[in-house]
Amino acid sequence: MLRLVPRQTGSTWMLWSAPVLAVILTVMAGGLMFLSLDVDPVAALGHILLDPFSTTYARAELLVKSAPLALIGLGLSLGFRAGVWNIGAEGQFTLGALGGGVVALAFWNVEGAWLFPLICLGGIASGMAWAAIPAYLKVRHNTNEILVSLMLTYIAVLLISALVSGPLRDPEGYNFPESRMFHASAVAPILIEGTRAHIGIALAPLIAVILWGVLMRHEIGYGVRLFGDAPKAARFAGFTEKGTVWFCLLLSGGLAGLAGALEATGPLGQLVPDLPAGYGFTAIIVAFLGRLTPLGVLVGAFALGVTYIGGESAQVAMSLPAAVVGVFQGMLLFFLLSIDVLVTNRVQWVVPAAAKIKAGP
Amino acid sequence: MDFVAGILVSLVIAATPLIFAAIGELVVERAGVLNLGVEGMMIIGAIAGFAGMVDSGSAVVGVVAAMAAGATLALLFGLVTQVLLANQVVTGLALTLFGLGVSALFGQRYTTYSLDRFPRIDIPYLSEIPLIGPVIFAQDALVYLSLFLVAAIWWALKFTRLGLVLRAVGENHDAAHALGYPVIWIRLGVIAFGGACAGVGGAYLSLVQTPIWVESMTAGRGWIALAIVVFAAWRPWRTLLGAYLFGGFTILQLHGQAFGVSIPSQYLSMIPYAVTIIVLVVISSESGGSRLSAPNCLGRNFQKPK
Numbered sequence: 001m002l003r004l005v006p007r008q009t010g011s012t013w014m015l016w017s018a019p020v021l022a023v024i025l026t027v028m029a030g031g032l033m034f035l036s037l038d039v040d041p042v043a044a045l046g047h048i049l050l051d052p053f054s055t056t057y058a059r060a061e062l063l064v065k066s067a068p069l070a071l072i073g074l075g076l077s078l079g080f081r082a083g084v085w086n087i088g089a090e091g092q093f094t095l096g097a098l099g100g101g102v103v104a105l106a107f108w109n110v111e112g113a114w115l116f117p118l119i120c121l122g123g124i125a126s127g128m129a130w131a132a133i134p135a136y137l138k139v140r141h142n143t144n145e146i147l148v149s150l151m152l153t154y155i156a157v158l159l160i161s162a163l164v165s166g167p168l169r170d171p172e173g174y175n176f177p178e179s180r181m182f183h184a185s186a187v188a189p190i191l192i193e194g195t196r197a198h199i200g201i202a203l204a205p206l207i208a209v210i211l212w213g214v215l216m217r218h219e220i221g222y223g224v225r226l227f228g229d230a231p232k233a234a235r236f237a238g239f240t241e242k243g244t245v246w247f248c249l250l251l252s253g254g255l256a257g258l259a260g261a262l263e264a265t266g267p268l269g270q271l272v273p274d275l276p277a278g279y280g281f282t283a284i285i286v287a288f289l290g291r292l293t294p295l296g297v298l299v300g301a302f303a304l305g306v307t308y309i310g311g312e313s314a315q316v317a318m319s320l321p322a323a324v325v326g327v328f329q330g331m332l333l334f335f336l337l338s339i340d341v342l343v344t345n346r347v348q349w350v351v352p353a354a355a356k357i358k359a360g361p
Numbered sequence: 362m363d364f365v366a367g368i369l370v371s372l373v374i375a376a377t378p379l380i381f382a383a384i385g386e387l388v389v390e391r392a393g394v395l396n397l398g399v400e401g402m403m404i405i406g407a408i409a410g411f412a413g414m415v416d417s418g419s420a421v422v423g424v425v426a427a428m429a430a431g432a433t434l435a436l437l438f439g440l441v442t443q444v445l446l447a448n449q450v451v452t453g454l455a456l457t458l459f460g461l462g463v464s465a466l467f468g469q470r471y472t473t474y475s476l477d478r479f480p481r482i483d484i485p486y487l488s489e490i491p492l493i494g495p496v497i498f499a500q501d502a503l504v505y506l507s508l509f510l511v512a513a514i515w516w517a518l519k520f521t522r523l524g525l526v527l528r529a530v531g532e533n534h535d536a537a538h539a540l541g542y543p544v545i546w547i548r549l550g551v552i553a554f555g556g557a558c559a560g561v562g563g564a565y566l567s568l569v570q571t572p573i574w575v576e577s578m579t580a581g582r583g584w585i586a587l588a589i590v591v592f593a594a595w596r597p598w599r600t601l602l603g604a605y606l607f608g609g610f611t612i613l614q615l616h617g618q619a620f621g622v623s624i625p626s627q628y629l630s631m632i633p634y635a636v637t638i639i640v641l642v643v644i645s646s647e648s649g650g651s652r653l654s655a656p657n658c659l660g661r662n663f664q665k666p667k
Contacts, residue, residue, distance in 0.1 A: 003445070006664070037466075085450055137638075141646040146397065146450070147588050148641060151634040154581050162627035281458060288451065321469045323576075326462025333455040334437070337447040345446070 004345040014343045019289050019296075022336035023303065029331050039318065042062040047317050048310030048328075058309060060195030064267055066305035068093070068259035069143065070204040071315045073286035073297040074211055075252030081215075081292050084248040088134065088149025089256040090280025091156035092127040096257025097264040098160055099126025101271040104264075105168060105179060115185045118194050120261050127257015129154065135249035139242040145249070153280070161273040168271060179271035188266040200262035205298060207255070209358035212294040256280060278326075285333045304329065368616060369496040373504055374570055376608030378403070378562040380507040381587035383593070383600040384514055385558025389589055392551040393531035393658035397453025398438055401460025403563030406431040408464040408471070410564025411574045415474050424503070424561060425570055431560020432553040434460055439552040443545050446662050455584070465576045466625045476572040479503075480641065503565055508601075510558070511651025515597035527551065531656035534663040544663045559583065581634065588637045592644055594654040610636045 027049070031041035053060045061233040072089045079086050088093075100123035107115055131150060165177035173180070188198035215221035223239035224247070235241070259279065264271055286304050290296030311325035389396050409430030414423030438456050443445045449556050479501050487498040518524040527547065529537045534544045566582070567574050585607055592606075593599035614629035 004664075087454065103441075133638075137642055141642050143638075143642050143645040144591065147584060147591075148638050149635050150584050151581070151588075154634045155631045158627040158631050162625045165627075166625060247603060281454075284454060285458070321466055322467070323462050323465030326458065327466055328462075330455060330459025330462045333451075334459060337452050338441050338445045340447060342383060352444040 001350050003348050003350045005348045006345050007343075011051075011346075012345050014339075015291060018336060018339040018343060019291065019300070019303075020338050022289070022332055025335040025339075026328060026332045029335075030328055033324075033327065039057040039320065040102065044318055044320065047314040049306065051313035051317075052306050052309040055207065055335050056192075057195055060192050060197040062302070062305050062309050063201045064196050064198070065205050065308045066301040067198075068069055068202040068263055068299035069283050069286050069304050070298050071200065071207065071259040072252070072256045072283035073257075073290060073301055074204070074208055074294055075255035076152050076283055077287040077290060077292040077294065078211065078215065078221075078224055079248035079252050079295050080287055082224045082244050082248050083231070084245055085146045085282070086131065086134070086149050086249055086252045087146050088131070088151075088153045088280070089252060089283055090276055090278065091149065091153030092130045092256035093260040093263070093280045094153070094156040094160050094276045095130040096123035096127035096260025097271065098156075098163065098260075099123050099257065100261025101168070101179060101182075101264045104182045105271075107186070108180060109183050111183075111185045113185070116188065116265070119186060119265055120258060123257045123261025123264075124254045127260060128254040130257070131253020133248040137243050137245050138249075144259075145245075153276075157276050160275060164271050164273055170270075174303075177273050181270045182265055186265060187269055188262055196267045198262065198266035200259070200266060203258075203262075204301070208298050215294060220295040224248065256283075282290070282329055285329055285336075288333065288336060304332075366495050368611055369492075370383050370500075371607050371612045371615070372605065373500060374608075375611045376604040377504050377507050378565040378570070378582060379586055379589060380511065381503075381562030381565065382559045382583060383589040383604055384507075384511050384597060385555035385562070385587055387593065387595060387597060387600055388514060388518075388527070388558075389555035391531045391595060391656055391661055392548050393526050393534060393656050393661065393663075394442070394548050394551060394552055395449045395453065395660035396435065396438055396456070396555060397450060397564050397587065398434070398456025398460065399559050399579065399586050400579055401457035402422070402431045402434050402559035403460075403566075403579045403583045403586075404464045404577065405434050405460045406560025406563030407567040407578060408468045408563075408574060409560065411474075411476070411567040411572075412467065414470055414476060414568055415471060420480055420568065424564055426663060427560040427564030431558070433554040433556070433561065435552045435556020435559070436549065438556075439549045442662060443548050443552070446664060449660050449662070451488060461577060461649075465489050468574050468576060470477040471574045472576075474574070476568060479569040479572065501569055503561065503569065506561075510605050511601055518597065528656075531658055534634075534658050535662070537540070538663070538665070545665075548663070559586075562586070585633065585637055587595040587642055592640055594644070595656065596654075606640075607633055607636065 001187060027045060031045055034041040034044045052058050074091060076086060076089055100119040103119045103122035126155045133152060134145040134148040138145045138146055164179055170178060170180045188200060191197045191199060223234060226234035226237060227244050229270060242331060264275065268275065282304055286297055286300040289303060290300035307325050307328050314320045315322055370630045382403055386396065386399055406427035410423040410427030413426030414420055434456060438452055442449050443451050469582060481499060481501050484498040526542055530542065530544050530547050538544050566578055588599055589603035589607060592603040610633045612617065613632055
């Protein structure tokens with residue numbers, strides 16, 4: 001009989017091979033899913049896994065998708081380490097886009113190099129403000145941050161829809177629920193000519209390195225890690241729960257807000273009602289795939305970016321439903337969580353008690 | 362009179378899916394398991410119920426399909442958390458993401474269908490009482506089932522041996538194990554039951570409330586059901602109160618427009634979510650309140666000692 005026996009210390013080797021195994025299992029399960037849908041699995045998986053790397057444009061789009069996932073995932077990973085469950089990054093992302101967008105529209109047709117940084121700050125501040133609500137309620141009233149941040153996501157999605165059909169609607173837009181297109185000074189600078197690859201792609205690795213420094217080399221990061229591993233020890237060492245909750249929620253909210261502002265001023269160039277496209281939820285998978293470490297998150301964001309671009313490509317080429325992407329992402333997280341049991345446990349062969357009795361002379 | 366009755370009938374219809382999902386989750390949490398995947402199990406129930414009813418033409422087949430689908434998805438959660446010992450919070454989220462994806466995938470074929478009115482059962486004589494009659498005694502079978510379920514679970518938790526064992530598992534799983542109860546198996550059974558309830562709750566949306574299939578049609582009701590369990594302080598009767606309260610705020614947006622409230626519909630649609638936050642704050646800041654009534658082992662995995 002197979003039994004799980006706890007390990008003395010977690011296995012580092014399993015910790016890092018689990019995401020790789022999860023990806024392999026997801027691809028295999030995806031193939032079975034395509035078979036059951038009467039779709040050629042080799043062709044479909046080929047589109048999903050290879051198309052994102054096939055042309056310069058596709059490679060740039062891959063980075064465009066990975067950047068917001070990385071930015072949001074970076075913030076979330078720190079919180080998840082400390083046991084602060086910010087599930088509402090999607091809402092903070094949306095508010096960031098709104099905050100950045102409002103700055104862009106307020107200075108419409110005003111030129112200047114100062115405008116784009118101001119938009120980014122507007123996005124960060126809005127995302128932080130939205131995340132401050134669950135943070136305040138958690139420390140002041142001990143209200144569950146999971147449910148509050150999630151409810152705020154629904155409110156944020158309705159809010160952007162209301163604003164772009166009301167006060168922020170393009171006055172020359174024939175009543176379509178969308179804002180004006182942002183002008184030249186208000187859009188994110190393009191890194192690779194002829195593509196949509198914008199400045200956010202360079203910001204994500206930069207912020208990852210900074211956060212790595214904060215997490216591994218700074219007292220604040222030590223507190224975050226300690227709260228996750230041993231809350232009692234953390235309190236004894238003088239770190240407060242309140243400080244950790246505030247830090248984790250404001251950081252993840254600010255980064256999600258920045259991602260939102262970059263999404264609005266980058267690939268979209270305006271505010272539209274369907275701007276919240278689920279990055280905030282996908283980034284949760286990214287954080288876990290990256291083992292809740294800043295540099296791992298970058299790789300995780302890239303992997304999930306592949307599912308988006310490859311999924312779109314498979315949709316166009318083989319008329320597969322858009323939902324395939326969501327199923328792939330869900331499966332990936334399930335496999336990862338299942339394999340993770342082997343990080344803290346090992347499998348042991350145990351002779352069942354009944355068999356021992358029979359084995360007498 | 363008819364107008365008031367109309368509002369009350371729509372209140373019952375808005376609250377019923379919440380009752381199913383909340384009472385199922387309540388039992389799961391009383392056994393010490395926190396399954397945050399209610400939204401995913403509801404949406405899977407919504408599409409399975411709809412597909413079952415479209416393909417077979419029978420409402421019973423639809424409801425049974427929804428229960429089976431919800432329970433199956435729940436058992437996936439059970440396998441990953443109870444056997445493979447994964448974190449319950451993250452696994453619940455995974456269940457929601459997965460359920461939304463799978464339902465959208467299988468729902469593609471069904472977006473063009475719409476269903477006939479769900480069969481209504483008028484209870485003789487009682488349904489003719491003015492006001493109360495049409496509201497309580499002239500509803501569909503699922504409304505009666507939801508009320509029966511709450512009563513049955515209240516009774517089972519309070520007065521039966523099974524209820525006692527279940528609560529023991531939720532309060533102290535080590536003690537329950539030492540007494541010889543199979544903690545993991547009990548929890549797996551309860552998780553499947555909660556999934557079946559959430560599945561029926563979701564099916565109520567696609568079979569009775571709308572009745573069409575739309576992607577992501579649960580629109581956060583699974584999360585509201587989780588909030589109702591907190592609101593109810595893990596007591597069955599209070600879930601009824603919570604569900605009707607939230608149901609009331611859900612229909613406010615429909616009737617708000619009928620009353621000629623001239624603010625954009627999006628703001629009215631925010632009401633149930635905003636109310637959920639307010640209610641959570643009020644409940645959690647009661648002195649000691651929700652922390653004392655939450656099952657002791659809520660969200661903690663049980664691993665057999667060697």
